[in-house]
Amino acid sequence: xxxxxxxxxxxxxxxxxxxxxxxxxxxxxxxxxxxxxxxxxxxxxxxxxxxxxxxxxxxxxxxxxxxxxxxxxxxxxxxxxxxxxxxxxxxxxxxxxxxxxxxxxxxxxxxxxxxxxxxxxxxxxxxxxxxxxxxxxxxxxxxxxxxxxxxxxxxxxxxxxxxxxxxxxxxxxxxxxxxxxxxxxxxxxxxxxxxxxxxxxxxxxxxxxxxxxxxxxxxxxxxxxxxxxxxxxxxxxxxxxxxxxxxxxxxxxxxxxxxxxxxxxxxxxxxxxxxxxxxxxxxxxxxxxxxxxxxxxxxxxxxxxxxxxxxxxxxxxxxxxxxxxxxxxxx
Numbered sequence: 154x155x156x157x158x159x160x161x162x163x164x165x166x167x168x169x170x171x172x173x174x175x176x177x178x179x180x181x182x183x184x185x186x187x188x189x190x191x192x193x194x195x196x197x198x199x200x201x202x203x204x205x206x207x208x209x210x211x212x213x214x215x216x217x218x219x220x221x222x223x224x225x226x227x228x229x230x231x232x233x234x235x236x237x238x239x240x241x242x243x244x245x246x247x248x249x250x251x252x253x254x255x256x257x258x259x260x261x262x263x264x265x266x267x268x269x270x271x272x273x274x275x276x277x278x279x280x281x282x283x284x285x286x287x288x289x290x291x292x293x294x295x296x297x298x299x300x301x302x303x304x305x306x307x308x309x310x311x312x313x314x315x316x317x318x319x320x321x322x323x324x325x326x327x328x329x330x331x332x333x334x335x336x337x338x339x340x341x342x343x344x345x346x347x348x349x350x351x352x353x354x355x356x357x358x359x360x361x362x363x364x365x366x367x368x369x370x371x372x373x374x375x376x377x378x379x380x381x382x383x384x385x386x387x388x389x390x391x392x393x394x395x396x397x398x399x400x401x402x403x404x405x406x407x408x409x410x411x412x413x414x415x416x417x418x419x420x421x422x423x424x425x426x427x428x429x430x431x432x433x434x435x436x437x438x439x440x441x442x443x444x445x446x447x448x449x450x451x452x453x454x455x456x457x458x459x460x461x462x463x464x465x466x467x468x469x470x471x472x473x474x475x476x477x478x479x480x481x482x483x484x
Contacts, residue, residue, distance in 0.1 A: 154219040154276040156198050157293040158425055159283045169216035177206050182385040185212045196427040200294050203420040211294055222276035227481045230269030243412040244462050250408050251458040258339045259399035259408050262453030263469045269446045281479040289364050290435035292423045299440020300475055302364030305422055307433045308384035311377045313352055317344045318369040321468055336455040341372040343395035352376035383430025388422050397436055419451040439475045450476055
């Protein structure tokens with residue numbers, strides 16, 4: 154199976170399909186819709202890189218539908234690089250940038266590498282994630298697989314919805330305090346600023362949400378999309394939110410480029426869209442990229458001035474759990 158999507162509302166599995174590259178830059182979303190409309194298929198799956206200037210985005214036009222994959226145990230494996238050295242160095246540099254006023258918030262990601270005795274089967278990993286996390290957005294495009302808790306945008310006709318998550322802990326007791334409140338407010342504000350100019354009657358509500366064994370502070374957004382806009386237009390306006398980049402957005406992205414290796418599809422939009430501009434995209438979190446017997450995993454967290462390194466490192470450990478469990482590497 155080459156590609157798949159599972160959410161509380163939709164399930165798609167693709168055996169064969171055509172892969173297209175929508176390119177880089179802010180027009181990549183418009184080009185993705187043009188690619189779909191140039192053929193005769195009604196919908197497509199897509200994943201876009203976190204950095205709009207980084208190549209590697211993909212639009213998958215379905216061919217034949219795949220059977221629901223079997224779930225098989227992964228081969229024995231281990232983490233061969235936990236990413237600690239680079240992340241700790243990046244943390245110090247990020248705090249310096251926060252202290253100088255370069256950014257108010259930045260999301261620093263950790264990169265870990267797992268290696269297995271034989272090749273991993275991406276479809277089996279996806280099936281395991283779906284079974285363990287039925288209320289999340291589980292995706293597979295070739296070897297890129299994950300189970301995200303965060304709905305970036307859903308468009309159905311003129312109805313638009315989004316869920317902004319920032320603040321993660323094992324239980325709700327870990328989500329109290331000024332740091333969590335401030336981190337979340339940056340994220341909620343970034344979504345409001347993106348959606349307000351292109352929607353009518355935008356309503357919000359804040360609550361705690363639990364996905365995959367973790368609890369998050371979340372703000373739900375719902376409104377009516379103005380005439381002429383599609384889900385791809387919303388992606389161009391909203392991504393990256395402060396949940397995965399920081400505040401101010403452009404300065405945070407520049408800092409991330411300095412501190413991290415390229416993220417690739419991690420933290421980018423992933424989901425599906427149709428010819429009419431409807432669709433559903435999550436932020437690509439709790440995910441990894443499989444190549445043969447190796448997988449590259451990512452986990453990040455929002456940093457503010459005064460953030461504690463040990464606490465932030467432990468948050469990345471929590472966020473790796475869903476993938477580590479699916480890979481048989483937890484515990």
